[in-house]
Amino acid sequence: MLQSQRPSVIIVGGGPVGLSCSILLSLRNIPHVLFERHPHTSIHPKACGINQRTTEIFRVMGVEDEVYRHAAPFEIAGRTAWYTGLGPNGKEIVSRDAWGGGKYADEYANHSPSRYCILPQIRLEPILRQRAVQLNPEGVRYNHEVLQVRNDYGHAAVIVKDRESEHEERHEARYVLVCDGGRTFTDQLGIAWEGEKDLFDMVTAHFRAPLRSLHPDPRNFITWFSNPEMGGSTKTGYMYQIGPWPSTKSEDEEWVFACGRVHGDPDRFDEETMLQRLRKTIGIPDLSIEMLSFSHWSVNCLYAQRWRIGRLFLVGDAAHRIPPWGALGMNSGIQDAQNLVWKLELALGDEAAYDQLLGTYETERLEVGRRVGLTSLHNMQSHSNVIDAALGVSADKTSEENKHEAEGFFDPSRSDHFDKRAAVDQAQRILDTEFKAPGFEVGWFYPSADINGEGGDTHDGQQLTDGSLNPSSYIPTTIPGHHLPHIWLVQNGKKCALRDLLALSKLTLFTVEQPSVANTDGRVRVELIEPSAWQAISGAWAGGSGGLLVRPDGIIAWRGDISKVTAEPWRDILDRILHCSYNLRLHNSHRHDKAVELALVKL
Secondary structure (H helix, E strand, O other): HHHOOOOOEEEEEOOHHHHHHHHHHHOOOEEEEEEEOOOOOOOOOOOOOOOHHHHHHHHHHHHHHHHHHHHHOOOOOOEEEEEEEOOOOOOEEEEEEEOOOOOHHHHHHHOOOOEEOOOOOOHHHHHHHHHHHHHOOOOOEOOOEEEEEEEEOOOOEEEEOOOOOOOEEEEEEEEEEEOOOOOHHHHHHOOOOEEEEEEEEEEEEEOOOOOOOOOOOOOOOEEEEEEEOOOOOOHHHEEHHHHHHOOHHHHOEEEEEEEEEOOOEEEEEEHHHHHHHHHHOOOOOOOOEEEEEEEEEEEEEEEEOOOOEEEEOOOOHHHHOOOOOOOOHHHHHHHHHHHHHHHHHHHHHHHHHHHHHHHHHHHHHHHHHHHHHHHHHHHHHHHHHHHHHHHHOOOOOHHHHHHHHHHHHHHHOOOOOOHHHHHHHHHHHOOOOHHOOOOHHHHOOOOOHHHOOOOOOHHOOOOOOOEOOOOOOOOOOOOOOOOOOOOOEEEEEEEEEEEHHHHOOOOOOEEOOOOOOOOOOOOEEEEOOOOOOOOEOOOOOOOOOEEEOOOOOOOEEEEOOOOHOOOOHHHHHHHHHOOOHHHHHHHHHHHHHHHHHEEEEEE
């Protein structure tokens, strides 16, 4: 890239978060370049659960249908179970619906026009890369390693090495998005981490085996193993299929197995050690296994103290490193990107006026990162603290002691049988925070965006009195700071979700009547849709006779009776929402008007 062709934004890292940033920037015609140090997309399975807030973003990106096409079939994507093993001596402990499957399907369908799905990162990344390259053919550069990021006067800069030619080059941009997974630059920038590090050593294997037909209940996606002789849940491991889908050949089945490294294990597993652990856990000694890869990793629950340093922004795992239990890490990173990119677009149009708006990225997303990190840590600990404890199994007991304790769960003649059964049932209610947790997945909100303090202590029930989120329920509300509730509309037989009407680069005002302020401010563009044209076929219009002003990321910014708002208060409302300086806006009004033009949608 020539220095004279300086992009507006540089993205460091080409994982799901960096690629999502690239797609969202391209859709807004923002010049940018992405540098990824590896020559190809990820070769390790990594994340796999994609929640509804993320599939909504994929809907905007234009990849939602392609993601669903490769995702796990619905009949196995919404169920999980615990077993002592899958072989002839294995026993089922408990199974349940999860992630919007089974008995939860109707409830989750009311949350969003998009659905929860299962697709491993190694199959998601090629979809995102293809879309990113389609939109920005010259600006997505793999095999390019960023060596340094820095703030310079009036711009940001990176030093990049072409790993093929070994040539190093300096690149400048208005802003840099650090999406490197927290590998290098958070520490390089001197940003401290908070939370807990290196909680547990894990080993993951990616392998092929014809397991689906051998599973006692092939409906289950994740199988959690709790073998008493091996010390319980995390030490025994868990396993799930990662496709490829669609496929009908059992020999093509790919699986992931992960377990904790325990006392007596080598510091580094080799292939033979991994195969021994895998066969012991599954309980099928003669299972044909083709090992594809295995990796060591540590469980962390960390989030950065700062997410912005001048013109540099941390996004995804560069800002928060979350345990995978609950599948909140990658989802949170892509949601970080959605929060940041629309604000960057405004700042690129008028930097002085919207620099404070960029500051709200850290304010809004840091708290979400902290919450989901603590939630994921709780989920991880619950497998031993809840399931194992219900069985009477503990890592502190001998194998024989654990085996004797667990037999009480399976043997009706034992005096402790019914107590253990009841304890396992109660454990499932506690584990809802991982397997039925729409409050965490889609119910999070931004308290700081509630500009008039309308949420009170409970935000219509989404927040508990202790300040934590209600995990088991998503409660649609129009309180500012919350997501726009889902409503299906129909027009001349064509079905449309309310959120599909959101403008990509503008605030959208949903209202039932013509606002008197529509033409009194250059930032408002009226786009009328006649009341008789749209008809709600599900949900309910929550705006009453007033209006809802919604951000491009689907967050409600304001609600009220628009007919009573005059021109000057309306300008003040917009300035408060966008954290914009009125004097600076007037100073650069022609750029400002173009950047924050509102789409007014009349229902």
